[in-house]
Amino acid sequence: MKETHEDNMQAIGYNGSEFIEFEKTLNNPTGRDLLVEIKAISVNPIDTKVKHTVAKDGAVKILGYDASGIVSAVGEQVSIFKVGDEVFYAGDVTRDGSNTAYQLVDERIVGRKPKSLNFEQAAALPLTSITAWESLFDRLKITQSDKDKSLLLIGAAGGVGSMAIQFAKQIIGMKVIATASRDESRSWCKQMGADIVFDHQHLVQQFKDNNLDAPKYILCMGIPDDYFEQMIQVIAPQGSICLLANTQQAYDLNLLKAKSITLVWEMMFTRSMFQTNDLVKQHELLNKLALMVENGDIMHTLTQHLNPINVDTITRAHQVIERGKMQGKLVISNRITQ
Structure with missing residues (x-):
């Protein structure tokens, strides 16, 4: 497993009133988890719905479910991916989300990023x-x-x-x-x-x-x-x-x-929430999707791009989604151009 050489990382969470930036402990992956360095995230209606369940006097919640990035470290039971792989996924609603520098995610719900897409375009697709x-x-x-x-x-x-x-x-x-x-x-x-x-x-x-x-x-x-x-x-x-x-x-x-x-x-988080026996089907689907994209059968749906990933852009993205007038997907990354 690759060492992370970091004890903390920057994360953006919701405290029941607003998004805030804070430092969070960076843990090495165990079991079948990957530690992914986040390159791009996409905001979905589910983000805004979960946000409204966060109590003002409760724990800060890290939102974000769509992401693309690079595998930085792997758990001891990981068999599908290796350090350096470019991946995309929709995450697990029961765990910390992707509005952070690094994210732990089960490899069975992760797919290989389509080679024909950049990180922003790929982040628009999983969920x-x-x-x-x-x-x-x-x-x-x-x-x-x-x-x-x-x-x-x-x-x-x-x-x-x-x-x-x-x-x-x-x-x-x-x-x-x-x-x-x-x-x-x-x-x-x-x-x-x-x-x-x-x-x-x-x-x-x-x-x-x-x-x-x-x-x-x-x-x-x-x-x-x-x-x-x-x-x-x-x-x-x-x-x-x-x-x-x-x-x-x-x-x-x-x-x-x-x-x-x-x-x-349909609830796409059902498999990860209940750790169903067919959890790996989401990995298989994302790999199948990557092939369809690379073959030109399926188009990416990125229509809006914000940068960088910070409190301001995530707040703005939620405002856009909550208006209910989106075509396609809104993605945030630290790159100025797509």
Whole structure:
């Protein structure tokens, strides 16, 4: 194992009121952990949601889940990576995040960075790619036999939607109907490969007006409360709906019965939170993603870049994400140019 030669490192945490910079002990990795020198991070909606759970009088929380960097040291049980490897990953919500100089992360949720991307571009991909992949293929269980089916993506201009569009088109070849509310969001969805882009509202009427078959699958990236009844109305009988965000109210699940609708959830941190036996699937997925990127099948989704990684840029990034108008992903690094 490479020695770190450091006792402390700089970290940025949230104290319940604001982001602050502080020194944190730098620990050497053990077991299957890697110590990664952070080169770039990306801010996601989950960062802002976790931030609001931090108590003002509690411990400072280090946020950040997307990251790319270089392996600086490895634990004694590490078998996949070595010191010097360039990697990217989405982290573990139960551990310290990536808003720090170095991060400990289990190698089983880490992938090799695509060679064709720089650290900033790579940092934009892990969390949204894993979420989109697991939603489509693990939760909705879409397969090649669904090539002639339609997928409706609600709120598709963000990071997860951007990847879900690409996976559905490039891997399955199915028809993708996306929703977006603004001209720039609609243009972005089209750039990612969506066949049709609707407004978020009046979905049933828009499907009717465009003479489209009811979608077999729906992935909702917005607040489910805003679309629950619309989704039930528009989906094909025996269809499946996947939700990402928490609901704010209770629903009558009997509404799903007439069409025999399957309702599933996706939480990309489930595997790491519960240390599931198939944890390494996220490593395998990220490596598969790296190959697809290098082959030109999948595009990175970096659209905004801030620098350097400090309290000011992380605060600004959270403000941007909380406005809810992002296309693609926002990345922060210590490099001035991408």
